[in-house]
Amino acid sequence: MLKVAFDLLFLRRHAMTDFNFPFWQSALVITLLGIFSGLDPSVGAPNPVVGMVLGLVMIWPVYLLGAQFMGWWLKRKQYWDGVGNLFNLLVAASLIDIVPAILVILGIPYLFTLPLWLYSLLVAGNAIKGATNSGLGYAVGGLILWVVIYLPVIVILSVVASLLGLIQMPGV
Helix, strand or coil, X not given: CHHXXXXXXXXXXXXXXXXXXXXXXXXXXXXXXXXXXXXXXXXXXXXXXXXXXXXXXXXXXXXXXXXXXXXXXXXXXXXXXXXXXXXXXXXXXXXXHHHHHHHHHCCCCHHHHHHHHHHHHHHHHHHHHHHCCCCHHHHHHHHHHHHHHHHXXXXXXXXXXXXXXXXXXXXX
């Protein structure tokens, strides 16, 4: 997985078969992303353990549902035939997200990490384009739509966590 993810950073093309690596590798990356996301001070968790658990609870559905959404998105225009591991592709393309997540934990403002997040979007779009018959614009459009659709879920989970006293919402 690391070789494929490293290649994706340089926008190198990979066939869908290159993403047939063991699930545990994807699970490890998603778990690390969830932990790092939960350690973000802006989460408002009373302690790091609660933050990490909340990060995990919020990130796993993002990828599980996101892979389903992107599968539908690519199949609807017949850009992908459903063969291959789209879940692993999305996770491998997201490995770069660990860097800006760590920078935010270290206190770097989101504005300064924005170029890395945008490059991450380009990496994922290019990975989808390379492994399927889609264009870059269609792939990136699907990724953006995936994020827009999932935002209400994040907001609802955050409100529930706030009502349970697990996090302190800004201004509350």
